Amino acid sequence: MRTLGHLPPYESEPAVPADSLTAGLTFVFVAVIIVLAVALVWALVTLRRRHLVRGSSDALKRLEELNLRSQSLVPSTAPIHHSYSVSVNTKAKFDRFDLSSRMSVNVLESELWYLQEIETRLVPTRHFRTYNHDVEAIEFGSLGRSSHPRLSDARFAAIEKKDFNRRKLAYPTPTAKVTTTVKYTSPKGQNSYSRHVDWNFEQLQQGLDAAQASRARQSTTAALRQRERSLMTSGLRVTILRRDDYRCRMCGASAADGAVLHIDHITPVSRDGLTVPENLQTLCESCNLGKSNRFIG
Ligand SMILES: [Zn+2]
DSSP states (O other), X not given: OOOGGGSOXXXXXXXXXXXXXXXXXXXXXXXXXXXXXXXXXXXXXXXXXXXXXXXXXXXXXXXXXXXXXXXXXXXXXXXXXXXXXXXXXXXXXHHHOOHHHHHHHHHHHTHHHHHHHHHHHHHHHHHHHHHHHHHHHHHHHTTTOOOOTTSOHHHHHHHHHXXXXXXXXXXXXXXEEEEEEEEEEOTTSOOEEEEEEEEOHHHHHHHHHHHHHHHXXXXXXXXXXXXXXXXXXXXXXXXXXXXXXXXXXXXXXXXXXXXOEEEEESSOGGGTOOSSGGGEXXXXXXXXXXXXXXXXX
């Protein structure tokens, strides 16, 4: 059992004399004041030097003029921002859902709007190229060529260069965030799933290009097939019927047997078959229907 008697004797810190404490605080106070004063003087000197440089730098003057002329041409632009969302009613559909194709479809549906938004953001980048060219001309032509009697050339040049770089207009980076989300919530709302893809500006441009190219391909294919079908003239029909002796090439039936004869594409037009005699044959209706679009020969 512990008693007070077993406790170690109380050790007090040696008392700090009051006047020594005051002296310490005074020292800290004075030190802080000196540091602040030095910092203030340094800031004033720096400011004064910058002012001197700005006042006599040809490069900074020319940059300021250029900036005034260019500012409105190279504004920073807001991101292209849009979100699409689709809900599906089964987990299987959710798992299979092709977000990238849906994104392409979404973007292509508002194609003109996107093209316009993209162009609005590309125009400043083109102006910026010109601006940057002019900045480089000033850099090579004037930067580091001015001086001031109260500053060494090296110091002048260092301050001038720093100020010059700080004053250049920023590149108007085009940005975008277009999102497509697919969601599924189980019947009793117990589980919710969600996936999404984001397109940035470059992806939006590429996605739009790809979607347009694929649409162009599809319409070209459709046009080619249309053309192949239109080549099937009555003259060509007669030529093929005559060549095939007015008989079905599969079963041999003729009109005399009651067969209705058709001219058939051996390789279907839908599979890029051409409307040329080598790819055409006479078939009776039943053989033709039996053949359908299946590949024979
Ligand atoms: Zn037949």
